[in-house]
Amino acid sequence: MVRGLLRTSNHPQLQNLIKRDPVSYKEEFLQQWNHYNSTRQIFQINPDEQGSHFRELVTFISQARIRSCMRIQLIKVAQFYPAETSEFPSHLSSLLLESYGSLSPDIRHSLLQNLVMLRNKGVITSFDLLKTLFPLLPRTTSSSLRAIIRKTIFTDIKTANQRTKNHKLNRAVQAMLFGMVERGMSGTVEGDKGKLRSTGAAVSSNSGGEAMWAVVLTKELWKKGIWNDAKSVAIVALGCFHPIAKVQTASLHFFLGSDEETEDNDEESDGNTIDVKSLEHKRDIKKKTRSGDKKMRKILKMASKKRKDKSRGKTPNFPALQLLHDPQSFGEKLYDLLQKYDARFSLDHKILVMQLLARVTAYHRLTVLGFYTYILRYLTHHQLRVPAILTALAQSVHALTPPDALTPAVRKLAHEFVHPGVGPEVVAAGLNAMREICRRQPWAMEDDLLGDLIAYRKSRDKGVMVAARGLLQLFREVNPGMLKRRERGKTASMGMSQGNQPAPFGYVEKPAEDIEGLVLLEDHLRSNHGEGEAAGDEEYDENAWDGWQIESESSDSSSDSVGWIDVESDGEDHLSISDSGDEDEKHREELPRNEGFANEAKRTSTLATTKILTPADFALINDLRIRAATKAVEGSGGPAAKRKLASLEAAKKAASTFGADDATAAMFISESDILGPRKKAKADYDERVASIARGREGREKFGSLKGKRTKETPSSSTNREKARNKPIMMIMGSKGVRGKKKQSLREKQRRLRAHIERSRKAHH
Numbered sequence: 001m002v003r004g005l006l007r008t009s010n011h012p013q014l015q016n017l018i019k020r021d022p023v024s025y026k027e028e029f030l031q032q033w034n035h036y037n038s039t040r041q042i043f044q045i046n047p048d049e050q051g052s053h054f055r056e057l058v059t060f061i062s063q064a065r066i067r068s069c070m071r072i073q074l075i076k077v078a079q080f081y082p083a084e085t086s087e088f089p090s091h092l093s094s095l096l097l098e099s100y101g102s103l104s105p106d107i108r109h110s111l112l113q114n115l116v117m118l119r120n121k122g123v124i125t126s127f128d129l130l131k132t133l134f135p136l137l138p139r140t141t142s143s144s145l146r147a148i149i150r151k152t153i154f155t156d157i158k159t160a161n162q163r164t165k166n167h168k169l170n171r172a173v174q175a176m177l178f179g180m181v182e183r184g185m186s187g188t189v190e191g192d193k194g195k196l197r198s199t200g201a202a203v204s205s206n207s208g209g210e211a212m213w214a215v216v217l218t219k220e221l222w223k224k225g226i227w228n229d230a231k232s233v234a235i236v237a238l239g240c241f242h243p244i245a246k247v248q249t250a251s252l253h254f255f256l257g258s259d260e261e262t263e264d265n266d267e268e269s270d271g272n273t274i275d276v277k278s279l280e281h282k283r284d285i286k287k288k289t290r291s292g293d294k295k296m297r298k299i300l301k302m303a304s305k306k307r308k309d310k311s312r313g314k315t316p317n318f319p320a321l322q323l324l325h326d327p328q329s330f331g332e333k334l335y336d337l338l339q340k341y342d343a344r345f346s347l348d349h350k351i352l353v354m355q356l357l358a359r360v361t362a363y364h365r366l367t368v369l370g371f372y373t374y375i376l377r378y379l380t381h382h383q384l385r386v387p388a389i390l391t392a393l394a395q396s397v398h399a400l401t402p403p404d405a406l407t408p409a410v411r412k413l414a415h416e417f418v419h420p421g422v423g424p425e426v427v428a429a430g431l432n433a434m435r436e437i438c439r440r441q442p443w444a445m446e447d448d449l450l451g452d453l454i455a456y457r458k459s460r461d462k463g464v465m466v467a468a469r470g471l472l473q474l475f476r477e478v479n480p481g482m483l484k485r486r487e488r489g490k491t492a493s494m495g496m497s498q499g500n501q502p503a504p505f506g507y508v509e510k511p512a513e514d515i516e517g518l519v520l521l522e523d524h525l526r527s528n529h530g531e532g533e534a535a536g537d538e539e540y541d542e543n544a545w546d547g548w549q550i551e552s553e554s555s556d557s558s559s560d561s562v563g564w565i566d567v568e569s570d571g572e573d574h575l576s577i578s579d580s581g582d583e584d585e586k587h588r589e590e591l592p593r594n595e596g597f598a599n600e601a602k603r604t605s606t607l608a609t610t611k612i613l614t615p616a617d618f619a620l621i622n623d624l625r626i627r628a629a630t631k632a633v634e635g636s637g638g639p640a641a642k643r644k645l646a647s648l649e650a651a652k653k654a655a656s657t658f659g660a661d662d663a664t665a666a667m668f669i670s671e672s673d674i675l676g677p678r679k680k681a682k683a684d685y686d687e688r689v690a691s692i693a694r695g696r697e698g699r700e701k702f703g704s705l706k707g708k709r710t711k712e713t714p715s716s717s718t719n720r721e722k723a724r725n726k727p728i729m730m731i732m733g734s735k736g737v738r739g740k741k742k743q744s745l746r747e748k749q750r751r752l753r754a755h756i757e758r759s760r761k762a763h764h
Contacts, residue, residue, distance in 0.1 A: 138209030191344025
């Protein structure tokens with residue numbers, strides 16, 4: 001190949017020629033490479049010394065010539081000379097990590113672009129790039145650079161897991177993030193209470209920065225569906241015990257299902273802090289543009305979504321709770337954290353720990369007896385955020401919780417909340433809390449105390465009356481022997497006469513022989529699809545999965561579900577619909593009038609042996625059960641049928657809210673369950689605007705219609721007509737009235753003659 005005249009200072013031309021023939025232009029490339037290498041070595045000799053070499057290097061690096069040489073020439077042609085440029089990526093990485101504070105912002109951005117370009121060209125691996133990006137996050141103070149780093153990390157990991165899971169990269173990155181959290185675990189717990197908040201913030205910026213970013217990145221990757229394994233959960237679980245309260249809070253919110261961000265420098269807009277009125281005012285006074293309108297609509301939509309998410313409350317992260325390693329040790333560590341650092345944490349932080357401990361205890365049926373002694377100090381009606389504390393207490397109880405540990409808590413609830421010296425809403429909250437505790441462990445209630453509590457069913461306050469009746473109805477079902485004979489009701493009395501006894505503490509129910517409602521599904525398929533398809537047609541099964549499979553890569557929008565996770569069974573039937581076999585027998589006895597529904601329930605279906613049930617099938621089973629219960633209510637099934645229908649509808653609503661099956665969703669309660677039915681709450685801004693819009697439907701535009709309906713040509717009234725109808729006190733000080741008082745006799749005569757003349761013309 002014949003070489004033409006070449007100017008080595010013409011970087012684009014040199015780059016083009018090297019790409020076309022790397023061997024022939026190796027000498028020119030080495031000339032530029034040696035120039036870059038000598039400059040780098042000078043900088044490495046005295047990086048912190050303010051001498052002539054340092055000033056010369058900073059000036060040289062700040063010029064566009066060196067940036068052009070690095071970005072356009074060396075980066076884009078480095079793959080053609082792998083032997084000479086083998087150390088080039090490490091040079092850029094060390095320059096960023098070791099001399100980050102000495103570099104200008106544009107040089108940092110340029111070096112970051114160089115590393116990303118090397119990754120795109122395959123010169124370095126994803127792990128090599130991520131090893132440089134992760135340490136930069138806690139060090140940078142530039143929001144724009146931090147946004148670029150976060151986007152690069154997410155894009156790189158998402159691309160690596162796009163077709164199939166890249167387990168090698170995922171394990172390496174997860175190990176790196178786990179190490180970032182683990183390095184700060186040896187510090188002293190500072191807390192976030194009072195004066196410790198400023199101290200904790202100072203420590204967080206130094207030793208807790210990388211742990212915070214490790215938790216935030218893991219949460220984001222989990223939220224987007226890129227990671228959904230137990231190792232991701234282990235990273236955040238370790239962050240729950242980090243000495244920095246800020247890291248603890250971010251980790252606790254992950255398991256509680258909250259989207260609340262605790263990173264102060266997060267560039268994403270937060271709907272809870274957006275001043276909508278201020279933005280609208282700025283939009284009114286500034287120049288109107290399409291881009292401004294589009295941006296305003298986007299911000300308002302985001303703010304509205306954030307308000308709705310906050311009003312819905314926190315939804316438990318069921319997959320993360322399920323994938324916890326050694327839940328018993330995790331729960332005991334949470335309790336030790338509460339007890340040991342009670343004086344250092346604020347009340348809000350302690351409630352977060354209580355909520356997570358309660359949900360882990362309920363989900364895995366743990367036994368942490370010290371928690372029920374610890375929470376006694378907060379069971380007072382004047383305690384701040386007492387509904388959240390009562391919710392955590394009731395939620396932590398399950399069938400295997402010892403009644404002896406719960407009896408002191410129930411007794412204190414009765415003494416503190418249920419007496420004439422407090423308001424009716426306090427009494428209702430106390431009764432509802434005890435009802436939820438006894439629903440999970442009935443043996444925690446004492447006989448004499450129960451008699452006093454159900455006496456409040458005659459209260460004039462609706463909330464207290466409903467709470468007391470709910471407690472009475474609960475014990476009619478689970479243990480009517482604790483009630484007086486006149487309070488048991490007909491069904492419970494008949495059951496006791498037949499020898500029915502409440503299940504003792506620790507009783508393990510027999511495994512389910514059938515899926516409740518499966519008979520209804522079998523009959524439905526037989527009537528609609530024929531016998532063959534009801535027995536399990538393969539094409540029908542494949543179609544039934546449409547719309548229920550969740551892709552491994554979810555969208556950026558917030559979602560409670562992160563996909564199906566295959567886990568081993570823990571002995572519980574998570575596919576059953578919240579009612580046990582004993583309760584089914586009880587409801588069958590209570591519905592003697594609907595013989596058809598009872599006979600269907602007693603029959604055992606063989607559909608599960610010939611057909612793989614899909615999520616669509618289980619959703620259809622729920623609908624069929626609700627239809628059957630509705631028919632039972634319409635057929636005079638009695639109060640028991642109405643309660644059955646109400647429980648099925650409530651379970652369906654809870655399942656749709658929490659994003660889990662009915663049995664799992666029934667474990668968790670909210671503060672509204674503790675507060676009970678209350679007066680209609682004051683509507684928020686969006687609800688008021690919607691109500692106003694509904695009231696204006698079908699109505700003419702607001703404004704006066706005077707003079708528009710009676711005239712041929714619609715027009716408004718004149719100012720003279722308006723002045724004629726004004727009250728006298730409104731015109732006493734006007735110039736016209738004051739002028740009439742000072743009129744001469746000549747002026748009065750002229751006005752009178754003019755009035756007579758107008759009247760005469762009007763009559764003729």
